[in-house]
Amino acid sequence: MPAPYSYDLRQKVINAIELDGIPKTEASQVFHVSRNTINLWLQRKEHTGDFLPKPNRPPGHSHQITDWQKFKAFAQEHGHKTSAQMAELWDDDISPRTISRALKKIGFT
Structure with a gap:
């Protein structure tokens, strides 16, 4: 842009x-x-009242998993389930792909 x-x-x-x-x-x-x-x-x-440019958003997007300690505990408890099952159990609306990426990020795979 x-x-x-x-x-x-x-x-x-x-x-x-x-x-x-x-x-x-x-x-x-x-x-x-x-x-x-x-x-x-x-x-x-x-x-x-002014003609300032609109503020730019930082690159990337808002991350759905922000509490990594909570997610690690969740992964320990539900790690035997599929990503789709884990996505359904997570508090927020989240995709199985996001669960997979998060598991990889914490080294759980």
């Missing part, structure tokens, strides 16, 4: 449109930013 445009550039574009009265199309050409992007910045400013 490309990095968002800098706040400085956003500010220059918005100021050129709002303060200097430059049409959006001209600002788009001068600053090499698409007209659609300018419209999105103006909409964001209208709704939030």
Whole structure:
């Protein structure tokens, strides 16, 4: 995913449109930013009061197993069962594949 445009550039574009009265199309050409992007910045400013970029999420995804001590105890107790059976017994909605990866991570396989 490309990095968002800098706040400085956003500010220059918005100021050129709002303060200097430059049409959006001209600002788009001068600053090499698409007209659609300018419209999105103006909409964001209208709704939030600023045109800051949306915060980026860190790479990866939220992990379903966060308490590894609890999972190790669970694996000791239910290690003789299949991953599918263990997934059904786990507190949260979790896939058998996630159980398999977690077992491998704790060295239980």
